[in-house]
Amino acid sequence: MIGITLLLVLPAAAAAQPYRGVHPPPPHKGSLELGGGVFWAGGYDAGSADANETTAGTAPLTLFVVDGRMKSGPGAAVQVGVYLGRRVSAEATFHYSRPILQARVTSDFESAPDVNVDGTVTSYLMAGSLLYHFGRGRLVPFVSGGGGYLRQLNESNADLLTSPEIHGGGGVKYWMGRGSRRFGLRLEALASARHKGIAFEQKRRIVPSFVAGIAYLF
Amino acid sequence: MTRRGGSAASARHKRMFVWTVVVAAMFASAPAADAYLKLGTRIGTGIANLRFNRFPVRYFVTNRDVPGVTAPQLQQAVERGFASWAAIPNTGLSSQFAGFTGAPPVNGDNANVIGFSTRPDLDRVLGSTSFTVDTITGEILEADIFLNSTFAWSVAAAGEPGRQDVESIALHEIGHLHGLGHSMLGETELFAGGRRVLGAEAVMFPIAFAAGGINRTPRADDIAGLSDIYGNDQFRNTTGSMSGRVTKNGTGVVGAHVIAFNPATGKMIATFTLSDDGAFVIAGLEPGLHIVRVEPLDDADTASFLEASFKVDADFKVAYYTRIVTVPRGGTARNVDLTVTAK
Numbered sequence: 001m002i003g004i005t006l007l008l009v010l011p012a013a014a015a016a017q018p019y020r021g022v023h024p025p026p027p028h029k030g031s032l033e034l035g036g037g038v039f040w041a042g043g044y045d046a047g048s049a050d051a052n053e054t055t056a057g058t059a060p061l062t063l064f065v066v067d068g069r070m071k072s073g074p075g076a077a078v079q080v081g082v083y084l085g086r087r088v089s090a091e092a093t094f095h096y097s098r099p100i101l102q103a104r105v106t107s108d109f110e111s112a113p114d115v116n117v118d119g120t121v122t123s124y125l126m127a128g129s130l131l132y133h134f135g136r137g138r139l140v141p142f143v144s145g146g147g148g149y150l151r152q153l154n155e156s157n158a159d160l161l162t163s164p165e166i167h168g169g170g171g172v173k174y175w176m177g178r179g180s181r182r183f184g185l186r187l188e189a190l191a192s193a194r195h196k197g198i199a200f201e202q203k204r205r206i207v208p209s210f211v212a213g214i215a216y217l218f
Numbered sequence: 219m220t221r222r223g224g225s226a227a228s229a230r231h232k233r234m235f236v237w238t239v240v241v242a243a244m245f246a247s248a249p250a251a252d253a254y255l256k257l258g259t260r261i262g263t264g265i266a267n268l269r270f271n272r273f274p275v276r277y278f279v280t281n282r283d284v285p286g287v288t289a290p291q292l293q294q295a296v297e298r299g300f301a302s303w304a305a306i307p308n309t310g311l312s313s314q315f316a317g318f319t320g321a322p323p324v325n326g327d328n329a330n331v332i333g334f335s336t337r338p339d340l341d342r343v344l345g346s347t348s349f350t351v352d353t354i355t356g357e358i359l360e361a362d363i364f365l366n367s368t369f370a371w372s373v374a375a376a377g378e379p380g381r382q383d384v385e386s387i388a389l390h391e392i393g394h395l396h397g398l399g400h401s402m403l404g405e406t407e408l409f410a411g412g413r414r415v416l417g418a419e420a421v422m423f424p425i426a427f428a429a430g431g432i433n434r435t436p437r438a439d440d441i442a443g444l445s446d447i448y449g450n451d452q453f454r455n456t457t458g459s460m461s462g463r464v465t466k467n468g469t470g471v472v473g474a475h476v477i478a479f480n481p482a483t484g485k486m487i488a489t490f491t492l493s494d495d496g497a498f499v500i501a502g503l504e505p506g507l508h509i510v511r512v513e514p515l516d517d518a519d520t521a522s523f524l525e526a527s528f529k530v531d532a533d534f535k536v537a538y539y540t541r542i543v544t545v546p547r548g549g550t551a552r553n554v555d556l557t558v559t560a561k
Contacts, residue, residue: 049481051509053405053417056431061405061417066481066509103481103509105538109405110513112536117509119542158458158546159506200481200507 035079037213043072047201068200095125120155143170163196266356268397274312280333281318284367299389308453323362335364347394379430438485442502458545459501462554470496473530505547510539534558
């Protein structure tokens with residue numbers, strides 16, 4: 001009878017002890033993670049067009065040519081995550097940036113010099129992701145994937161375009177400290193696909209981005 | 219080269235005046251259209267747009283054949299021309315062929331008549347539109363179109379070398395008949411004794427393609443102009459506009475041609491600066507991103523577009539607005555201010 005009792009009690013006593021492993025304690029179901037940082041979004045082709053006039057023949061007369069490009073640039077990112085288990089977390093993210101849409105105007109029919117014409121775009125991305133973490137040390141690689149909602153406005157807020165978005169990527173978290181509450185660094189690379197956005201031509205585009213920031217686990 | 223024009227005659231508060239607005243293959247020399255894309259009549263210090271107020275517009279066709287074109291063929295081409303304008307949404311235009319007539323296309327008979335006239339004296343004029351208008355309201359009471367049978371004409375589906383296309387010229391004149399002035403969305407080059415069209419993006423460009431060319435479809439600029447006169451609330455709620463100024467050395471430029479290009483649609487719509495401060499408004503734009511270009515009025519005689527009282531300044535270089543302009547739906551993008559420099 002005594003032997004059975006010890007067997008039952010010992011595991012309970014062990015669980016009550018502070019974590020003394022060589023690795024920081026892993027997050028558990030219900031652990032929360034807050035993060036924030038900066039990101040860099042890659043540029044992309046925003047479409048091109050010729051300002052054409054009709055002629056008596058078959059070839060048009062091109063008054064000028066426009067080549068558009070969304071320039072790469074920085075932004076801010078915020079994440080809130082909850083762990084569904086030791087390796088899997090669900091995360092809500094918010095990205096904000098103000099990239100420059102640039103149109104290169106060339107080939108003017110009346111020989112005007114080539115010019116760059118700019119516009120500032122305000123971009124919001126609200127997304128949800130699932131993250132799967134590997135390993136349990138200070139350095140924790142992870143992969144992520146999810147979807148969201150992209151909202152872009154031009155600089156006068158006169159034009160609004162929204163689009164669903166899907167993304168995938170991966171990165172690493174480096175945890176500092178050994179407590180169950182700890183800070184860490186987070187690096188992540190993402191590819192984001194959207195089929196609309198402020199541009200001269202609407203089509204599916206894949207935009208790379210890189211996020212660097214800090215995280216707090218508790 | 220073709221000219222098109224209009225006149226109006228007084229009866230009670232009606233007044234007659236004559237416009238000759240030209241589609242010219244080689245030259246353009248025409249009496250004035252009043253302003254950007256629209257014909258108008260002065261009322262005191264203001265201008266009332268010329269427009270029909272009652273629809274359908276009933277018209278007769280002069281029962282006269284010319285070499286290559288019978289009166290019924292002319293009627294069919296004219297009917298297609300009216301139909302092309304009436305197809306523009308949110309304008310409510312309609313027309314009705316009332317029959318053939320022995321009357322020539324001249325003012326004063328209270329009937330809209332379209333037909334051929336032989337006018338060898340107008341050797342640069344393909345066609346002309348004349349008006350009788352109510353000078354108080356701008357309502358068009360009568361409009362007549364003649365096509366100059368001094369030229370060779372054709373109704374061939376694909377055009378006919380050496381002959382002017384009836385439907386193309388009729389379409390332009392019917393644009394005037396509805397109150398449209400000239401567009402300058404076109405490029406020309408001078409050659410010995412004349413001016414040749416290289417390209418045009420409006421049927422209301424005042425100079426026609428060389429004989430054999432066809433131009434039978436209203437473009438974005440034509441549609442914006444017609445919609446500016448006849449457009450309903452739906453038009454105004456679904457399109458937008460931009461406004462700004464063109465200046466040189468700090469002062470306004472009069473007669474500058476400002477083009478708004480939408481790269482997403484490929485459409486161009488243009489206007490002129492019409493006031494001493496160089497102000498302009500371009501209406502009827504599809505919402506979205508636009509590139510704005512300004513050029514001097516140098517592809518046709520200024521008289522083809524503006525009254526002689528306008529002191530047009532064509533001494534400046536082509537320039538672009540340095541920002542991408544976003545036109546809002548149902549609203550106006552303001553302060554699109556372009557600075558130009560002398561040539």
